[in-house]
Amino acid sequence: MKSPTSAAPGSLLTQAAGEGRTGALVVGGPPGGTLYLVDGRVTYAESAAAPGVGELLTASGRLAPRTWQAALDTATSQARVGRVLLEQGHITQGELELCVLGATYDAAYFALAPAAAPVNFLDGAAHWLGDVVRVDAAAVVRESRRRARLLDDIFPNVRIDTAAVTPVPRPPRERITVTAAQWELLVHADGQRTPADLALLLGRAGYATVQELRRLAALGLIESPGERVAGTEPAFARVPRARASAPQSTVASPATVPDGPTVPIVTRARPGLASGDPPREAEPGPAHRPPRLARRKPGAKLPKELISQPAPPHPGTDEVLLKRIRTALRALR
Amino acid sequence: MPGVEHCLQEAMAIPGAVGASIVDYTTGFPVATTGAAPNEDHEAAAAGTADVVQAAQSRSLFVSAVPHDLLEDLIITTAGGYHLLRLVRTDFDSRLVLYVWLDRVRGNLAVARRRMERLADELIST
Numbered sequence: 001m002k003s004p005t006s007a008a009p010g011s012l013l014t015q016a017a018g019e020g021r022t023g024a025l026v027v028g029g030p031p032g033g034t035l036y037l038v039d040g041r042v043t044y045a046e047s048a049a050a051p052g053v054g055e056l057l058t059a060s061g062r063l064a065p066r067t068w069q070a071a072l073d074t075a076t077s078q079a080r081v082g083r084v085l086l087e088q089g090h091i092t093q094g095e096l097e098l099c100v101l102g103a104t105y106d107a108a109y110f111a112l113a114p115a116a117a118p119v120n121f122l123d124g125a126a127h128w129l130g131d132v133v134r135v136d137a138a139a140v141v142r143e144s145r146r147r148a149r150l151l152d153d154i155f156p157n158v159r160i161d162t163a164a165v166t167p168v169p170r171p172p173r174e175r176i177t178v179t180a181a182q183w184e185l186l187v188h189a190d191g192q193r194t195p196a197d198l199a200l201l202l203g204r205a206g207y208a209t210v211q212e213l214r215r216l217a218a219l220g221l222i223e224s225p226g227e228r229v230a231g232t233e234p235a236f237a238r239v240p241r242a243r244a245s246a247p248q249s250t251v252a253s254p255a256t257v258p259d260g261p262t263v264p265i266v267t268r269a270r271p272g273l274a275s276g277d278p279p280r281e282a283e284p285g286p287a288h289r290p291p292r293l294a295r296r297k298p299g300a301k302l303p304k305e306l307i308s309q310p311a312p313p314h315p316g317t318d319e320v321l322l323k324r325i326r327t328a329l330r331a332l333r
Numbered sequence: 334m335p336g337v338e339h340c341l342q343e344a345m346a347i348p349g350a351v352g353a354s355i356v357d358y359t360t361g362f363p364v365a366t367t368g369a370a371p372n373e374d375h376e377a378a379a380a381g382t383a384d385v386v387q388a389a390q391s392r393s394l395f396v397s398a399v400p401h402d403l404l405e406d407l408i409i410t411t412a413g414g415y416h417l418l419r420l421v422r423t424d425f426d427s428r429l430v431l432y433v434w435l436d437r438v439r440g441n442l443a444v445a446r447r448r449m450e451r452l453a454d455e456l457i458s459t
Contacts, residue, residue, distance in 0.1 A: 051426075062424035093336040094456035095423060101337075101364050102357070102427050133337075143362055150360065179391055204426045208359050 017137030024125035028118035033111025041134040047107035049196040050206035059203025080130040155218040163225035165189035172220040349440025358383040
């Protein structure tokens, strides 16, 4: 084992493949990744930016998480998880091969993307998935480069691939058309999640996610990172109320807090009967919020009108939080 | 159990087949290939295949408004041959298409289409 050297991951992969080596080429991040070689041919690759075989199979519901976990528990030590899944009839040979091939090229793209990165070769290291497919290292390197070019043909901004995704508050034209995959991304983009987070959450290939995001950026439907300078947002920009799974974006949220109070602050016990005040409901501002109450003494009861009102529906952040926790727990398993 | 190689072998057994491949149509990458390709270039053929599938899937009149009325196959005929594209729908996220190139004289379009339908199904189900 050598100490990490900074080099072009692609050329080191070609070199290791040329020598017919067996082991793991570990590329430092971010996002980084690892390519596993057997006799100079690539058997698997993984990267933090690309969902692995386990995430793809469980996120889509193809395998129950416990089935996957059981296979990991049984076969990780012998590095034959893939074989065990096949032998137990959980998945077909075709599915496994296609899934591994897809995940390998996907992760390889991210691992080989940097022009220079700390790279280390671990001799003899094998992946727990085992030997499912073997692909030519030269083909992997060539395909990774081609994929990078494809992205730049769509929209040349590499920062989109890693920056948190923020949908634009208002589309740049009257009528927009998005594909199902783009819709899914827009609905789940909350200004916090990065493309890698979205790929893992949705169980979609990392490259395909980045590709759709570049298309969305070209359409002007997501913010191009680095483009917007803080404080330049128009003050009148109103963000629609949070949908169930896409809470308000953080970039736009300061704009929703105007200078004066737009929500009437009730100082009397009976709201709505404050005859002197003009009705202010028509003013722009957060719509469905119940009127803010005047400060009460500790232990004082709420006004009757308010007690009888049902609790306002929760905007749905809980669901997002739960989904995130579930994803995080899955990742731990 | 049939794997990718087996699937392509079976595709080549379709009467009149001269070439077959499985293509990732988001990237235009040939995941697996066998036999001949138009202009003897599997990669160029895959890129072209991807363009055709994307056009049919994302644009205009082929996009059905009826839920679950998804694209199944695309058939392109030339004076010398048939090009059949069958979408492979895996449960996990992938965008794959099975492509078979048939000789026009020896190939039978209906037979080939049925065989490809079965092959694509067998590839992903037990």
